[in-house]
Amino acid sequence: MPLALILIIGIFTLGYLAIIAEHTLKIDKTAPAIMSAVLCWTVYILFAGDLIAIETLPAWFLEEHANLDQEALIHTWVGEHQLLSFLGEIGSILFFLLGAMTIVEFVDAYGGFAIITDRIKATSTVTLLWMIAVLAFFMSAALDNLTTTIVMISLIRKLIASRQERLFFAGMIVVAANAGGAWSPIGDVTTTMLWIGGQITTLAIVKSLFLPSLICLLVPMLYLTWSLRGQTIHPPQAMPYKQDADQVTRHHRNIIFTVGILGLLFVPIFKTVTHLPPFMGMMLSLSVLWVVSEIIHHRADYDDDTELHITRVLKRIDTPSVLFFLGILLAVSALEATGLLASLASTLDESIGNINVIVFMIGLMSAIIDNVPLVAATMGMYDLSVYPTDAPMWEFLAYSAGTGGSCLIIGSAAGVAAMGMERISFFWYLKHIAPLALMGYIGGAVFYQWVY
Incomplete structure (x- = not known):
């Protein structure tokens, strides 16, 4: 060499x-x-x-x-x-993420997510767990797994007083958010990468991965339904009332929430109709929300220094994460440009042979190694001429990389966010949540292979 x-x-x-x-x-x-x-x-x-x-x-x-x-x-x-x-391909991913993150920050600044979270009330552990998990599953498909995890953990802080109970719920939120993000082109960064790269299409990934992803969540949830039966949660003595963000009226909050969510859901439709890259649809949705927020801002005579203004919202964007994606994707592209990834693919094919086993292992590896470079490397290892768009290999990769990271707390952006917000230790998660996540991961993988 x-x-x-x-x-x-x-x-x-x-x-x-x-x-x-x-x-x-x-x-x-x-x-x-x-x-x-x-x-x-x-x-x-x-x-x-x-x-x-x-x-x-x-x-x-x-x-x-x-x-x-x-x-x-x-x-x-x-x-x-x-x-x-390579920079052109990477740039389309980064602009897509920037647009999505800005829309989510806009909605959050106006208190929009309270429309969902304030309606959840339960005292039974099993009932609340099902409500939280199902909501996280579908919310992460519409938003993304990281945002969903942050929103849902903020919610359980208002519903559960005991930290130990909260830790368990936070762990299952990670599993649910990652499972929900796997079947949507905008639900997880790795699925978005495959979608933008042309490896998968919107309707095909939803159709093929919805049931495997759902089973990935249902397997641990059914086990917990049996093991936690009869238990109740301990709500805080005084349930805090969430005021509308700053001076936002309920009407304005609802408008921003509706425009933001519809804007995110519009992106796959825009790509299908126009065949333009997804980041163009995301930029269009962002611009519409921007105009709407400016009209609301000036008609309501909000202070220009308020957190609701676009300049303040943009400052809250997680820029280090965007730069991390830029760095890691550029580094992986260097391996692809030099032919190293193609050589690795040949070696894996010769030594293992079965592409499904290789992808399954990649999913488990994503629990230890960040799934973004793993998927980027796999995209460089296997060509679209061999595995065309919507080939089962790409769909299984989206499932494996999206859900396999739940097996460890450090294996996904959602897990890292939960770790920081609730101070979940690596070994606590390994003992209490990892076996449940592994059960679900294997269950969904077996179902996909059996059906597809």
Whole structure:
């Protein structure tokens, strides 16, 4: 293996270890992700002459740059064609996420999610658990698993006084949110990546993964229905009343909630009708919500410094997460550009052979390793000419990467959010929630393989 490829693998591995050890090193995972991306591409372009043969370049590219010498030609191919081509694909994912995150922040700023959460009241542990889990399952399909987890944990804080009871509910919210996000093109970052990349389509993924994802939730829920029967929760002595956000009227809150949710649901329809990239539909939905909020803001004479204004909403966007996706996806694209992922795919096919077993293992690995780079790597390993759009392999990958991360608290964005909000320890989750999540993951996987 050429020295350049060894260096790239080494840089990517060290960067990945730094991401996994984020809490130990006290360094945000975004920094090593961006650093490894830049270094991988730097090594690639510096040693590109040893990795790329001129005769392998497309004829149109050679004709277009016929005036360049061999070294300049290779550098132009890597820096101006390969890198920018990957950046275009990655950019469509990032703009989609930015639009979705802004819409969610808008709705939250106006207190819109209270329309859903304030209607849930129960004292039976099993009844409340079913209500919370089912709501999280469907909410994450319309929003995303991370947002759903944050909203639902905020809800159970108002409904459950005991922290131990709350921890258990938070763990099941993670399982439900991840299961719900797997069958929707906007429910999980990895499913969104496959959707934008052309590996899956909206109707096909909903049709194929709804039942497996539902079974992934039902298996642990049915077990808990039996094991927790007769138990009751302990609500807070004084149920806090949630005031409308700042000075927002109920009418304005309902308008923003309706426009925001319909805007998110409109994105798949926009892509189907226009065939434009999904981020264009998301930007259209954001612009409509923006205009509506400005009209409300000025007609109601809200203060320009209020948290409801677009400038304040944009400041609350989780920019480090967006930059993390940029870094990790660029780093993975370097592995794809150099042919390392294609070689890995060949090795896996030769050693394991069964693509379903490989994808199932990827799902389990996503509990340890972030599922975003795993899916990005898999997308680079297997070509659409071999596994076309809506092939069972891509659908099973969406299920596995979306739900497998529930097996550990660090395996998904939803799990990490719950870990931070309720201070759930790694080993507590491993003991109480991981076996339930694994049961559901295996149940849904077996069902998918049996049916499809």
